Amino acid sequence: MHVETEADEIQLSPEDDCFAIRQAARYVTQLYDRHLGRVGLKTTQFSIMFHLRRRKWMTMKELADAMVMERTTLVRAIQPLQRDGLVYTEASRSNRRVLTVMLTTAGEERLMEARDHWHAAQNEFEQRFGTQRAANLRDELFDMTKR
Amino acid sequence: MSKPISHDDCNCFALRQAARYVTQIYERHLGEVGLTAAQFTIIAKLARKPGLTMLDLADSMVMERTTLVRALKPLQRDGLVISEPSEHDGRTYLFSLSGAGKETFAQAAVAWRAAQDEFESKFGRSRAKALRAELFNMTAS
Numbered sequence: 189m190h191v192e193t194e195a196d197e198i199q200l201s202p203e204d205d206c207f208a209i210r211q212a213a214r215y216v217t218q219l220y221d222r223h224l225g226r227v228g229l230k231t232t233q234f235s236i237m238f239h240l241r242r243r244k245w246m247t248m249k250e251l252a253d254a255m256v257m258e259r260t261t262l263v264r265a266i267q268p269l270q271r272d273g274l275v276y277t278e279a280s281r282s283n284r285r286v287l288t289v290m291l292t293t294a295g296e297e298r299l300m301e302a303r304d305h306w307h308a309a310q311n312e313f314e315q316r317f318g319t320q321r322a323a324n325l326r327d328e329l330f331d332m333t334k335r
Numbered sequence: 336m337s338k339p340i341s342h343d344d345c346n347c348f349a350l351r352q353a354a355r356y357v358t359q360i361y362e363r364h365l366g367e368v369g370l371t372a373a374q375f376t377i378i379a380k381l382a383r384k385p386g387l388t389m390l391d392l393a394d395s396m397v398m399e400r401t402t403l404v405r406a407l408k409p410l411q412r413d414g415l416v417i418s419e420p421s422e423h424d425g426r427t428y429l430f431s432l433s434g435a436g437k438e439t440f441a442q443a444a445v446a447w448r449a450a451q452d453e454f455e456s457k458f459g460r461s462r463a464k465a466l467r468a469e470l471f472n473m474t475a476s
Contacts, residue, residue, distance in 0.1 A: 213354035
């Protein structure tokens with residue numbers, strides 16, 4: 189019964205670009221989350237903090253655009269970081285309706301700790317999938333999102 | 336191990352960003368029939384193979400159970416997906432589409448085709464095909 193289901197899966201959605209990309213994203217996210225979880229971070233949170241690393245602050249909109257992410261998704265991902273004191277948000281001085289985000293010192297430290305775990309995730313993935321093949325895939329994907 | 340990290344090197348970021356990008360395209364179309372991309376996948380699976388368990392669905396979509404439950408709930412609430420206890424094990428539920436669910440799938444398939452055409456006209460049809468092959472190969476391992 190289970191074997192039958194799996195045989196059918198191969199036929200399933202073989203043309204769906206959206207499914208193919210989303211499924212692969214979930215697959216690598218599970219792998220990276222497993223490593224980054226050791227310093228209490230999710231992949232999205234690591235990515236947000238990484239975007240903020242060299243900037244004093246970014247507006248929510250800049251951050252959402254940089255990550256190709258819906259604002260509501262971004263807000264939801266930022267909330268735990270804010271609660272744990274890793275990022276700090278405040279209204280822009282020039283426009284009170286614009287929300288700005290920055291890393292705290294604790295956030296910078298956590299990001300440093302997370303680096304080795306990111307490398308470990310990266311190595312695990314590339315050992316399975318191939319380093320050159322991964323590089324080619326990234327080129328294709330970044331080319332897609334650059335527009 | 337203290338090499339600086341670059342976003343250009345991150346496999347996870349590349350995939351997740353691409354996933355968000357295509358999801359925005361597909362959900363603009365699928366939104367016309369009130370579905371998210373994840374919900375469309377669930378409905379498409381159940382249309383082809385009724386009577387799947389939660390575990391079947393989660394495994395075949397490489398999806399966390401909690402994510403799956405969140406996507407399924409509105410479909411059950413709206414009566415598009417129905418469930419019944421398995422004959423072998425009363426604690427296991429088998430999920431299928433209702434009549435309304437089948438109708439929604441038929442409409443959603445048209446919206447999906449429009450999204451697919453929009454994406455492939457931008458990215459290239461044969462390029463998209465090659466990319467899918469790479470990605471399915473990755474997740475099949």
